[in-house]
Amino acid sequence: SIFDEYGNLEAFKGAPLVQPIWRNADGQTAGAAGQAMQHALRDGWKPMPSATWSPQPGLQLRSEVFAIERDGQPVTFLRHRLQNTGSTKIEGTLSLVVRPMQMNPPWQNGGLSPIREVTIDGQALRINGRTLLQSLTPVTASGAAPFGKDGATEITASLAAGQLPSTQQARDDQGLASAALNYRVSLAPGSSDAIVVAFPLGTAAADANGVLPEAPALDLATLPRDANAAFDSLATQASADWQARLGQVGLRLPDPSLVDMLRAQAAYMLINQTGPAMQPGPRNYNRSFIRDGMATSAVLLRMGEARVARDYLAWYSEHGVHANGLVSPILNDDGSVNTGFGSDIEYDSQGQYVALVADVARLDGGPESVRDYLPKVKAALRFLQELRERTLVPGYKADQPSPERFAGILAPSISHEGYPSPTHSYWDDYWGLKGWHDGAWLAESLGDHQTAAWAREQYKLLYDALHASIRATMAWKGIDFIPSSAVLGDGDPTGVSIALDPTGAQSVLPAEALRTTFARYLDDVRKRSQPGALYAYTPYEIRNVLSYVHLGQPQVADELLQGLLHDRRPLRWQVLAEVVHSRLRFPRYLGDMPHTWIGAEYGRTLFGMLMREDDDALSLLPGTPPSWVAGDGLAVEGLPTAYGTLQMQARQRDGTLSITLGKGLRSGTAVKVWWPARTMPKTVRVDGRDVTAFDAEGVRLARPFRTLEARW
Numbered sequence: 001s002i003f004d005e006y007g008n009l010e011a012f013k014g015a016p017l018v019q020p021i022w023r024n025a026d027g028q029t030a031g032a033a034g035q036a037m038q039h040a041l042r043d044g045w046k047p048m049p050s051a052t053w054s055p056q057p058g059l060q061l062r063s064e065v066f067a068i069e070r071d072g073q074p075v076t077f078l079r080h081r082l083q084n085t086g087s088t089k090i091e092g093t094l095s096l097v098v099r100p101m102q103m104n105p106p107w108q109n110g111g112l113s114p115i116r117e118v119t120i121d122g123q124a125l126r127i128n129g130r131t132l133l134q135s136l137t138p139v140t141a142s143g144a145a146p147f148g149k150d151g152a153t154e155i156t157a158s159l160a161a162g163q164l165p166s167t168q169q170a171r172d173d174q175g176l177a178s179a180a181l182n183y184r185v186s187l188a189p190g191s192s193d194a195i196v197v198a199f200p201l202g203t204a205a206a207d208a209n210g211v212l213p214e215a216p217a218l219d220l221a222t223l224p225r226d227a228n229a230a231f232d233s234l235a236t237q238a239s240a241d242w243q244a245r246l247g248q249v250g251l252r253l254p255d256p257s258l259v260d261m262l263r264a265q266a267a268y269m270l271i272n273q274t275g276p277a278m279q280p281g282p283r284n285y286n287r288s289f290i291r292d293g294m295a296t297s298a299v300l301l302r303m304g305e306a307r308v309a310r311d312y313l314a315w316y317s318e319h320g321v322h323a324n325g326l327v328s329p330i331l332n333d334d335g336s337v338n339t340g341f342g343s344d345i346e347y348d349s350q351g352q353y354v355a356l357v358a359d360v361a362r363l364d365g366g367p368e369s370v371r372d373y374l375p376k377v378k379a380a381l382r383f384l385q386e387l388r389e390r391t392l393v394p395g396y397k398a399d400q401p402s403p404e405r406f407a408g409i410l411a412p413s414i415s416h417e418g419y420p421s422p423t424h425s426y427w428d429d430y431w432g433l434k435g436w437h438d439g440a441w442l443a444e445s446l447g448d449h450q451t452a453a454w455a456r457e458q459y460k461l462l463y464d465a466l467h468a469s470i471r472a473t474m475a476w477k478g479i480d481f482i483p484s485s486a487v488l489g490d491g492d493p494t495g496v497s498i499a500l501d502p503t504g505a506q507s508v509l510p511a512e513a514l515r516t517t518f519a520r521y522l523d524d525v526r527k528r529s530q531p532g533a534l535y536a537y538t539p540y541e542i543r544n545v546l547s548y549v550h551l552g553q554p555q556v557a558d559e560l561l562q563g564l565l566h567d568r569r570p571l572r573w574q575v576l577a578e579v580v581h582s583r584l585r586f587p588r589y590l591g592d593m594p595h596t597w598i599g600a601e602y603g604r605t606l607f608g609m610l611m612r613e614d615d616d617a618l619s620l621l622p623g624t625p626p627s628w629v630a631g632d633g634l635a636v637e638g639l640p641t642a643y644g645t646l647q648m649q650a651r652q653r654d655g656t657l658s659i660t661l662g663k664g665l666r667s668g669t670a671v672k673v674w675w676p677a678r679t680m681p682k683t684v685r686v687d688g689r690d691v692t693a694f695d696a697e698g699v700r701l702a703r704p705f706r707t708l709e710a711r712w
Contacts (some may be wrong), residue, residue: 058086114175248308250637281592
């Protein structure tokens with residue numbers, strides 16, 4: 001189900017809109033559009049949203065919703081709670097109007113939700129033969145109507161007049177019928193009343209025409225007879241379920257909203273799933289991309305949801321990795337290969353699959369726990385080698401100027417969403433390096449030294465070719481920034497960021513051009529705050545935050561993060577769309593909301609500012625700004641890392657940074673501590689002993705410590 005900022009609900013994909021309308025005793029009607037709205041999630045992060053507004057002076061309407069399992073099926077419960085906040089009695093009618101439209105407009109792949117037949121049967125309302133909702137609150141009056149010629153009998157006029165049609169059934173061959181349930185409300189000062197409805201969703205998938213089968217009948221006998229009490233009882237249970245699952249994430253920051261945002265993204269990730277298939281959104285993405293699933297798994301593995309990541313790995317391995325080693329970039333919900341745009345010509349998938357296997361091994365169970373996937377990893381790497389060898393044939397791109405820029409990099413693909421046709425995008429090469437790197441680690445860890453040596457050799461060959469190609473493209477194009485592709489020599493800092501994190505191949509990029517790339521990007525971002533600025537961008541840019549961490553600019557990283565988080569809409573719902581427009585109501589495509597690949601990038605960023613798993617050491621506080629260690633500081637508890645479990649507290653007061661590590665890291669782990677302010681301390685003491693080998697960046701230690709104190 002999706003719930004919008006005005007308290008409207010779409011129970012399932014393609015379902016008609018259910019809208020609350022208030023009519024007061026004087027016959028004036030009000031809807032939420034255009035009103036001052038307040039939004040919230042329960043406890044700041046649980047996927048139990050609310051929208052609150054005032055339909056008339058002295059009256060507050062709070063609409064809230066959640067989903068929970070009842071008798072083996074998911075059920076969405078919606079409550080509209082009215083409270084008299086004034087000093088005089090309020091009377092009126094709340095109508096729940098069922099309209100033949102989806103929540104998303106046509107430019108969001110929504111539009112009409114045909115209602116050809118609507119039937120009201122007491123407390124239940126059926127649309128096109130399927131039960132849409134069941135009212136737990138007694139209905140005062142109800143009616144249904146066709147659209148009529150030129151809208152002559154459309155139900156809105158009846159609502160405004162306060163007199164619903166007497167008919168309880170309507171047909172409309174155009175699919176434009178509608179219906180309404182009325183609830184009479186009388187509130188003394190200070191009192192409240194609530195209307196509660198349930199939407200049974202069932203467990204069966206929609207048919208080939210997108211029609212959802214009838215859901216099992218709801219058994220409400222075990223609930224409190226009072227609808228408001230029933231809602232509260234179930235909401236308390238749903239809240240406790242989410243608390244048990246994600247509320248124990250061991251992270252504390254001075255700004256708790258950053259942690260709430262993390263928990264909310266994890267919850268949205270789980271909600272967006274269909275079975276084991278991880279999907280980036282609830283409406284426009286009924287398919288699973290390996291790039292999204294890999295990123296999502298990396299976050300869930302750190303948040304106690306390793307089983308979800310393992311189920312996804314098993315599912316994708318079974319359906320998406322082929323005998324020739326090709327990793328299909330997109331699978332449908334049923335595991336079949338998606339044959340739409342991008343099918344099997346998005347070659348970032350090769351490295352991303354290997355990275356997924358490696359992440360599961362590093363963060364849950366160790367290499368032995370993924371041994372069964374090693375043959376598929378090797379097959380994916382063999383195909384990755386083939387992709388590079390396609391550009392080494394004699395005469396490849398010989399008809400192009402500076403053809404040396406194509407030699408030895410991966411074959412063209414459309415992985416990068418900015419290119420509508422196959423292109424030599426460096427994005428694929430960065431992911432290719434990640435695949436060879438992680439493949440070598442996996443093979444070595446599992447005792448397959450021959451495969452490990454081959455993977456290291458192939459890593460170097462691709463690294464050297466990429467190193468040369470980037471510089472050849474810059475020379476051919478006459479540019480001083482990192483190009484996004486060898487074909488166009490165009491710029492895309494967000495794509496370049498992958499080379500730094502998670503690939504860890506910053507050295508493949510020309511250092512001065514790298515600084516130029518992100519200095520200009522930062523200038524462009526800051527221009528968005530100018531009065532009247534017009535822009536559109538994708539919050540995938542969150543991954544650029546870690547680029548500034550790698551460039552030694554944690555305060556700039558924090559500035560960028562805070563700026564991007566400002567575009568959560570609604571802010572308190574912790575939702576980032578796939579596309580952000582400067583004009584809030586601009587009628588253009590937004591992708592999905594919440595978009596959980598972007599949510600995964602946020603999680604990866606937050607963790608990456610706190611710690612980073614380098615090949616030779618665990619970095620602590622690499623992107624932590626000074627504000628995060630101010631006051632009571634920060635705490636990390638039970639965070640899985642490649643070097644063991646991280647338990648850390650860090651706080652800076654009166655010129656002293658104090659860091660405490662608990663047990664959990666492996667004893668031989670080298671540790672690098674980064675100073676948040678990037679200034680040289682006067683003294684550093686580790687476990688009570690003076691340390692002298694430190695600089696303005698931080699201090700490197702041969703093993704984990706118990707306490708560290710740095711004084712300025």
